[in-house]
Amino acid sequence: MNPLRDTPLTDPAKTALLVVDVQYEVAAFGYGDFAGVTRETLPENRRYYMDRIEKALLPNIRSLQDNLRRVGSEILFTTVENLTDDGRDRSLDYKISGINVRKGSREAQVLDEIGPERDEMRFAKSTSSVFNSTNIEYVLRNLGIERLIIVGLLTDQCVISAVRDACDLGFLVVVPEDCCATYTPERHQWALELTQGYCRLTDTASLLEEIGRMSTDAPRTEA
Secondary structure: OOOOOOOOOOOHHHEEEEEEOOEHHHHOOOOHHHOOOOOOOOOHHHHHHHHHHHHHHHHHHHHHHHHHHHHOOEEEEEEEOOOOOOOOOOOHHHHHHOOOOOOOOHHHOEOHHHOOOOOOEEEEEOOOOHHHHOOHHHHHHHHOOOEEEEEEEOHHHHHHHHHHHHHHOOOEEEEEHHHEEOOOHHHHHHHHHHHOOOOEEEOHHHHHHHHHHOOOOOOOOOO
């Protein structure tokens, strides 16, 4: 237990939620990885994953969003998306792996159920960690963010990459495990075990209690 990392959230203006890659490319029937797939034709080895997204991840993230918006915290999003029409800007790993999400496509958008509202920011990335291919660190510093709640897909890939980089960059990271998902429960648990030294692991219910106690008096930092 670390007293600093385990300190409850207290200041909405210094707290942000980062939603990682909950996008049509990897999380919706009929698009991207699930093009031409319906619930009835979904392969058995992907049923756990899609069920977890629909029954846990989406409603839990939505609850966090609603409550954090109420107290004035920032909500940010990242999705995999090419910056160029032909994807030449992609990382070498993404080119080798065949990850190619067209610029401006539906697949590059956040699922409607938890999408950005008003002027909430979305960062298009071409690496596993959002911190390696976007200016998100610069933006978080400008916003005065110190505490970062990270949720999304996949627990053992882009989520864990963002968690580790955020920690190394000096942010205090919180991960509600029931707001994350990957293809199997074993992979999910393995990833959580690896993140323990980089973040505070919790769940949505506990985090909602903390948010409910946060002061709404602290204004967002302005120049």
